Each structure stands twice: as C-alpha cells, then as structure tokens.
Amino acid sequence: xxxxxxxxxxxVMMGFMATIGIFWIMISQFYSNQKQFLLFTAALTxxxxxxxxxxxxxxxxxxxxxxxRIGFELVVLTVILAIYFMLQKETEY
Numbered sequence: 001x002x003x004x005x006x007x008x009x010x011x012v013m014m015g016f017m018a019t020i021g022i023f024w025i026m027i028s029q030f031y032s033n034q035k036q037f038l039l040f041t042a043a044l045t046x047x048x049x050x051x052x053x054x055x056x057x058x059x060x061x062x063x064x065x066x067x068x069r070i071g072f073e074l075v076v077l078t079v080i081l082a083i084y085f086m087l088q089k090e091t092e093y
Contacts, residue, residue, distance in 0.1 A: 010065065014072060021045070021076050025083060038084040045077045 024041050031037060052070050056063065 010069070014069060017048070017073075018076070021080070025080065034087050035084060038080055038087070042077060042080045042084065045073055045080060049073045049077065 021041065024037065027037070049070060052066060052073070056066060056070075061067075
C-alpha cells in the first residue's frame with residue numbers, strides 16, 4: 001500500500017503535468033508553428049501513457065491510482081489532439 005507521502009508526490013506530479021500542459025497549450029496560440037508544438041506535446045504525453053502502461057505490466061494491474069493517472073493523461077492527450085485538429089481546420093480555409 002502506498003504511503004501518504006507517495007500520494008502527495010504523485011498529486012504534485014499530476015498538478016505539474018497539468019500546469020505544463022495548460023501552459024504549453026496557451027503558448028501554442030501565440031507561435032506560428034503551433035501544430036508542431038502541439039504534436040511535440042502530444043508525443044510527450046503519449047510517452048507518459050506508454051510508460052505507465054508498461055509499469056502496470058511490470059508491477060501488476062492492482063494499482064488503482066495508477067489507473068486514475070492513465071485516465072487523466074488520456075484526457076490531456078485528447079484535449080491536445082482536439083486543439084491540434086481545430087488548428088488544422090483553421091489553416092485549411
């Protein structure tokens with residue numbers, strides 16, 4: 001069973017990742033290479049997801065908080081890709 005300290009560390013890391021994601025998405029609105037910036041962010045987020053899934057296979061699937069984090073990162077990846085495709089449609093016109 002994880003300790004209270006490890007839960008706090010994980011919450012801090014999730015908050016840090018959320019803040020960086022929001023910050024990067026906001027910054028991408030100000031740069032001309034927005035699509036490349038968002039694709040890079042999506043690749044980093046996808047890497048987090050793959051690493052966590054690998055951890056589940058190695059350490060076992062009974063880690064509920066680990067599954068929550070994967071769900072959170074999937075939501076983040078979905079938002080990033082939605083913004084990417086919205087920008088894609090704007091540039092077509």
